[in-house]
Amino acid sequence: MLTILLPFLLLQGCNGVIYKFNSSAYYHMPALYSLDEYERCLSDAGGTFCLIDLDLFSDQPSELMRYIHEYSADTKKHFNHTQIHRGVCVTQSCSFLNYSVWDLNTTLEACVNDTIWRNYKVQARLNNINYCYNADDRGGLDTSDLAVIIIYMILIAVNVVGSLYDVLFCHPSSKSGNPYVLSFSLRRNWAKLVSPAGIGPDPRLERLKSFQGLRALTMACVIFSHVALAMGHSYLRNPDFIEKSLEDPSKQILLNGNLVTHTFFVMSAFLLAYNFQ
Incomplete structure (x- = not known):
């Protein structure tokens, strides 16, 4: 042989x-x-x-x-x-x-x-x-600039309307109000963002607290991967650093962080099956 x-x-x-x-x-x-x-x-x-x-x-x-x-x-x-x-x-x-x-x-x-x-x-x-x-x-705004400005202004306006609607017409602990408008409320979204894991009407949420840590680690890897991707497609002063990094074992998790996104599909499938139990 x-x-x-x-x-x-x-x-x-x-x-x-x-x-x-x-x-x-x-x-x-x-x-x-x-x-x-x-x-x-x-x-x-x-x-x-x-x-x-x-x-x-x-x-x-x-x-x-x-x-x-x-x-x-x-x-x-x-x-x-x-x-x-x-x-x-x-x-x-x-x-x-x-x-x-x-x-x-x-x-x-x-x-x-x-x-x-x-x-x-x-x-x-x-x-x-x-x-x-x-x-x-140089100078002046083209069509794409105006489109981005309009989109941002609409998003800001919707968030302002949703937040004012929540503060003026809804109680924080109640579920009253239009859910579509409240989905843009800064107060409600901030409360959900900082709320401890495992707290909710479903007692089974306590078992899924570890998923928060997995999501955080996965998102960190994805961010690192996108940073490395941007570096590889920009005008670099030292492109040899990127080339050498591809052979560095300590940097593989950063350069291949996009593969970690597969864990999102696994977690989503698990939670979907768990929800239907």
């Missing part, structure tokens, strides 16, 4: 994938993310800020590009370092180019490519412009 498996193991180890870099070798690659100062850029008259993606390549044999491709081949744990992401203040970082004559795509590619070539001797090709903001475009 070992004789049969040995060729496959050898081939797997020679597939041109770099699983680990030391810190010095890692920083020989172009930075995965880099952002110019957004506010300072748009504070200038005519300032233009663009968020772009660029693909690295080399027209001639390059040891660095080979390392970048082999390191990025481990797609489960590493970012794609063959594509870099930049936030460029065109009017400041690209001032050495006559961008008023060139089109924006050519200007952005030439601007970033100049820095990449001087520092790393590889080239960068513009892949995508996510957006470009001009200083003259």
Whole structure:
């Protein structure tokens, strides 16, 4: 059996994938993310800020590009370092180019490519412009801003109406009043939030007090998981920290907290069956 498996193991180890870099070798690659100062850029008259993606390549044999491709081949744990992401203040970082004559795509590619070539001797090709903001475009509310404002105002108004209705027309200990309006009462919701577990009209609630602890732990894991998810999809100064965290056993519960949400389904099914007993 070992004789049969040995060729496959050898081939797997020679597939041109770099699983680990030391810190010095890692920083020989172009930075995965880099952002110019957004506010300072748009504070200038005519300032233009663009968020772009660029693909690295080399027209001639390059040891660095080979390392970048082999390191990025481990797609489960590493970012794609063959594509870099930049936030460029065109009017400041690209001032050495006559961008008023060139089109924006050519200007952005030439601007970033100049820095990449001087520092790393590889080239960068513009892949995508996510957006470009001009200083003259700032200010004002768009349709999505107005929609969010309206939704928040409605929610605040409903909570105010529900709370006033509860305070003026209902007694805290009674069940009188419109239950739909009272569901937005701050007083009643706060009382339910801080009430001890196991207290209620059903004596069986005492047996389910431990569920409160399970829910708290589960929610904490879900929050940690979403924080880690946001970190992995944002512009990071040190993306190598995220890559190394995937191999750190102590961080697995944070990186895989989304799996803990399955406990919600288990608890819901249990409580549903328990309620019908």
